[in-house]
Each structure stands twice: as structure tokens, then as C-alpha cells.
Amino acid sequence: MKNRRSFLKKAVAGVTLAGLIPFAKSSNAGEVKITGALMHHVFFWLKEPENKAHRKQFEKAMNDLIRVETIKMSHIGIPAATEERGVVENSYTYSYMVMFDSLNDQNIYQKHPIHLKFIEKNSHLWDKVVVYDSVD
Amino acid sequence: MKNRRSFLKKAVAGVTLAGLIPFAKSSNAGEVKITGALMHHVFFWLKEPENKAHRKQFEKAMNDLIRVETIKMSHIGIPAATEERGVVENSYTYSYMVMFDSLNDQNIYQKHPIHLKFIEKNSHLWDKVVVYDSVD
Numbered sequence: 328m329k330n331r332r333s334f335l336k337k338a339v340a341g342v343t344l345a346g347l348i349p350f351a352k353s354s355n356a357g358e359v360k361i362t363g364a365l366m367h368h369v370f371f372w373l374k375e376p377e378n379k380a381h382r383k384q385f386e387k388a389m390n391d392l393i394r395v396e397t398i399k400m401s402h403i404g405i406p407a408a409t410e411e412r413g414v415v416e417n418s419y420t421y422s423y424m425v426m427f428d429s430l431n432d433q434n435i436y437q438k439h440p441i442h443l444k445f446i447e448k449n450s451h452l453w454d455k456v457v458v459y460d461s462v463d
Numbered sequence: 464m465k466n467r468r469s470f471l472k473k474a475v476a477g478v479t480l481a482g483l484i485p486f487a488k489s490s491n492a493g494e495v496k497i498t499g500a501l502m503h504h505v506f507f508w509l510k511e512p513e514n515k516a517h518r519k520q521f522e523k524a525m526n527d528l529i530r531v532e533t534i535k536m537s538h539i540g541i542p543a544a545t546e547e548r549g550v551v552e553n554s555y556t557y558s559y560m561v562m563f564d565s566l567n568d569q570n571i572y573q574k575h576p577i578h579l580k581f582i583e584k585n586s587h588l589w590d591k592v593v594v595y596d597s598v599d
Contacts, residue, residue: 404597422597461540
């Protein structure tokens with residue numbers, strides 16, 4: 328059970344860090360299967376993935392972007408050092424995953440000034456973007 | 464705030480449905496930024512995506528697969544009806560996302576009997592698989 332709890336503790340820590348009230352302080356944690364959500368997962372290939380200034384700018388931009396209020400959950404990452412297998416795509420620079428309650432909330436996000444500013448200020452940094460939207 | 468709460472309520476409902484104790488009954492919900500996680504996101508293209516028997520088998524198989532105990536969070540989906548844009552990849556049949564606490568937990572998952580059985584019993588159904596593993 329120790330391992331099962333640790334993930335949720337980390338998720339809760341994220342909430343705390345964001346200045347919000349933790350929601351699971353006394354939780355009896357377990358597996359969480361997310362339902363009723365639209366997952367929007369974007370992979371970015373930067374033009375200069377080794378350029379530290381570009382990376383710094385882009386990381387800040389993604390962290391600003393998740394402030395859009397219709398986003399309910401997020402994860403920002405880079406390729407993991409998992410085993411090399413033919414089916415694993417690890418050539419991207421950044422993974423950006425956000426979850427919404429509904430298609431409508433994603434539509435609000437797409438047109439949100441923060442999102443439009445993100446594209447305007449950062450699109451010159453990337454070479455390629457692939458987006459996967461999925462609903463349960 | 465109503466919208467912000469609804470997602471987490473749904474997430475909690477998922478926990479309840481799984482027979483576990485809800486962890487956020489009295490939550491003051493807000494945005495959750497997940498940290499300290501390895502996200503394993505797999506897209507499957509079935510050979511016969513319109514075959515109802517194949518879909519039924521595969522959906523059950525994915526739901527059995529998320530019982531592996533190192534999985535801390537999951538989302539199983541199909542392409543969303545989001546706006547057609549050049550960057551959106553919506554040709555896949557199923558999206559399968561699971562989160563782990565660590566690379567080690569993902570390694571345990573890869574070798575887990577439930578996972579090996581999933582591959583053995585279902586790999587004939589798919590034509591293509593793409594895996595993205597990312598860490599924050």
C-alpha cells in the first residue's frame with residue numbers, strides 16, 4: 328500500500344504548491360481511474376532541443392499555459408529513460424498533457440487569451456506538434 | 464468553481480466504483496498538476512476497428528490490465544470529436560494512459576503476468592501501437 332499512496336501524496340503536494348487546499352490529507356488512497364474527462368496530450372519537437380534558452384522559455388510557457396481555468400489536471404514531461412523498443416516514440420522534446428471536463432471546456436481553452444498568447448510567443452520554437460485528444 | 468469541482472467529483476466517483484474509499488468527499492478542489500510521475504501513454508490501431516467483438520474484447524482487456532498494482536492512475540479512451548486540425552492525430556482506435564510513481568514501477572508492470580497475458584491474448588487484434596513514456 329505504501330507505493331499506492333505515494334503517487335497520490337505527490338499529486339496532493341502539487342495542489343498544495345499551487346496555493347490550494349489539499350484534498351486528500353486523510354485519504355485511503357488507491358488506484359484512480361479517471362472517467363468523464365477529455366485528455367488533450369500534445370507532443371512538441373523543438374527546432375533546437377539542446378538550446379537551453381529555448382527550453383527555459385518553453386518550460387515557463389507551458390507552466391503559464393496550465394493556468395487556464397478549464398484545465399482540471401496536468402502533467403508536463405520529457406521522454407522517460409524507458410527501455411528502447413520499436414514501438415516507443417521518444418524523439419519528442421516535451422510532453423504536455425491536460426485534462427478537461429468536456430469538449431466545451433477544451434474549446435474554451437483553445438480560444439483562451441493565455442493559449443493564443445502561448446502560440447504567438449512560442450510557435451517559432453517548435454518544428455513539429457502532434458496532438459491526441461481522447462474521451463472515455 | 465462549479466466546473467473545477469466536477470472533474471474531481473468524477474475522479475472520486477471512479478474510485479468509489481472500484482470499491483475503494485473515496486478520498487475527496489469534503490474536498491476543496493482545484494487544478495491538480497501531477498508531479499513525480501511517469502506517464503505511459505499507448506495508442507492502439509486495431510486491425511478491424513469496426514469489429515464489435517474485437518472492440519468488446521479489447522476494452523475488457525484494457526480494464527483488466529489496469530489492475531496491475533503499480534498503476535496509480537489511468538484513463539482509457541477513444542478519439543474525441545475535437546476540431547479537425549492538421550496537428551491532431553485521430554486515426555487511432557484506443558488511447559490507454561497509465562501513470563506510475565517511478566521507472567521501476569513501470570518495469571514491474573512491463574513484466575507483470577497480467578501485462579504479458581494482455582499481449583499474448585490481444586496482440587493479434589492490433590495493427591500498430593505507439594508508446595510515449597514521459598517523466599516530469
